[in-house]
Amino acid sequence: MLRAKRAEVLANNMANADTPGFKARDFDFEAVLNRETGDIPQLRTTRPRHIRTDAGPVPQALLAYRVPNQPSLDGNTVDNQLEQVAFAENAMKYQASLRFLDGKIKGLLTAIKG
Secondary structure, eight states: OOHHHHHHHHHHHTTTTSSSSSOOOOHHHHHHHHHHSSSSOOOHHHHHTSOOOSSSOOGGGEEEEEOOOSOOOOOOOOOOHHHHHHHHEEEEEEEHHHHHHHHHHHHHHHHOOO
């Protein structure tokens, strides 16, 4: 879910590469993952009618603006090459995690069926 959210953020950056004044955003995947799986207790909803504390797996507060290497004259901070590399890396890691889960599930099914 975090990899999918990061892909969404990076794709949004690439889609707005020519939008004047657009500020590229990203989040630190490792920090968010550690926050979700760490020892720090998080507020969790246990019933469907509970009020959520944020909108999704990555709160807006964790979406940081990128510091541009060469900002454009129109204020856009998207570096298309950097975004493409980050998107490709994220996609590769997303596919690897899916393959790992698929292998684990197949192993469990084999153990259950005997």
